[in-house]
Amino acid sequence: MKSFLDEDFILQTETAKHIFHDYAEKLPIIDYHCHISPQEIYEDRRFETLGDVWFGGKQEDGSYFGDHYKWRLMRSNGIPEEMVTGREDELQRFKGFAETLTKAIGNPMYHWCNLELKKYFGITKPLTVQNAEEIWNKCNDMLQNDPEMTVRGLIRQSNVAYVGTTDDPTDSLEWHEKIANDDSIEFMVRPSFRPDKAINITKEGFKEYIVKLAETVGKRSLDSAEEVIDALIQRVEFFAAHGCVASDHGLDYIPFKMMTMAECNNAFTKVMNGKEITLDEAEGYQTALLLSLGKAYHKHGIAMELHYSCLRNMNERMFRLEGPDTGFDMIANNSCGGNIAKLMSELDKTGELPKTIIFSLNPADNAQIGTILGCFQSSEVPGKIQHGPAWWFNDTKSGMEEQMKSLANLGLLGNFIGMLTDSRSFLSYTRHDYFRRIMCNLIGEWVENGEYPNDEKALESIVSGISYYNAKRYFGI
Structure with missing residues (x-):
């Protein structure tokens, strides 16, 4: 039996492991469609709690902003609405989500959430009700004190080369201009x-x-x-x-x-x-x-x-x-x-x-x-x-x-041209890792079944292209 979220997570064949680890894993990310805030990138926002970066909720102006994937899952588990989008007791909210997540077998949220905890917080045990408070405290401590856990730090850790935000025609693009003029920002935001x-x-x-x-x-x-x-x-x-x-x-x-x-x-x-x-x-x-x-x-x-x-x-x-x-x-x-x-x-x-x-x-x-x-x-x-x-x-x-x-x-x-996050969360870049594993597993299966030759140059070109180079060429980045 394979261990959960090991280095060969989802990769079922030797070919899949080879083409993922050698051709896909370390390539930069081009996230050509997402909904993250350029203002938060420029200001290098630091999140106070995991709830801020994971759930969001009701804002000061009465509007809602956050991850509706998680909200839908919690509603499916009978969590009261005031605990889904409300923010009065963030720890209890997190525990409610942890209890929900343990039931989400087969749902990509189970993989995404645990991949995020592993990549950004070094947590290798799956989130459960029993360890929820311990994980909550550890993540919050890192978010508040680790110099690499700001918005820019999270993007750097994710090896992101390009971020394509989603903007209304009436937007002044003030924050994009400030980002473009800030030499300390190594990645591209457009x-x-x-x-x-x-x-x-x-x-x-x-x-x-x-x-x-x-x-x-x-x-x-x-x-x-x-x-x-x-x-x-x-x-x-x-x-x-x-x-x-x-x-x-x-x-x-x-x-x-x-x-x-x-x-x-x-x-x-x-x-x-x-x-x-x-x-x-x-x-x-x-x-x-x-x-x-x-x-x-x-x-x-x-x-x-x-x-x-x-x-x-x-x-x-x-x-x-x-x-x-x-x-x-x-x-x-x-x-x-x-x-x-x-x-x-x-x-x-x-x-x-x-x-x-x-x-x-x-x-x-x-x-x-x-x-x-x-x-x-x-x-x-x-x-x-x-x-x-x-x-x-x-x-x-x-x-x-x-x-x-x-x-x-x-x-x-x-x-x-491969994957995008389509996300409002700065932790969701693990979805690119998830996609690359699924893509390599699929291609690896075809190779091992004799449906495509084990041609190193051709496989490297296909896998690295889908992971990064095709989007780079397509968008002229």
């Missing part, structure tokens, strides 16, 4: 452009956001869809000047409805005047923005990330109580692969299709995405169109394996 609030014309807060966008570009108002597009393109150029290499779109589904600009302007005016619009009008406006932004991304060498098939805030009572991003989302079943292909084809007609990374939250879309890729590859960069890594509810061991198997079946796994 903004990523996320214009969802300007695209989601039928969602709450759209009118207020357009006012804010207008202020950002120095205008009293934006009076048409054309002016919104012009404002967003100005902000793309601003982000590009700050080193942006990726954009992100988190949409319920990807629309495609061609309308004239006059029709888009009319739909926009209706919404700004408090009137309802039809689904066709909404999709026409959204399509116009996505096409214009896609062309701008291509011009500036910015990759376009498309995240879709999520139903958000499905528990209305809890959404009203706690707001978005607190753990009440689910997988959607959208048939929008054809729309994605039409959107990409429209951009391709004029040679303005940007590098594109497609993520569906529904694993049933894996094969469809794999076939979309083959329709739009080009010589601009190997793997110009990417199937994004297993995301959110899919970044489990089986979910990662299925995504890579699907990509291998229908495309070129050797050009895959």
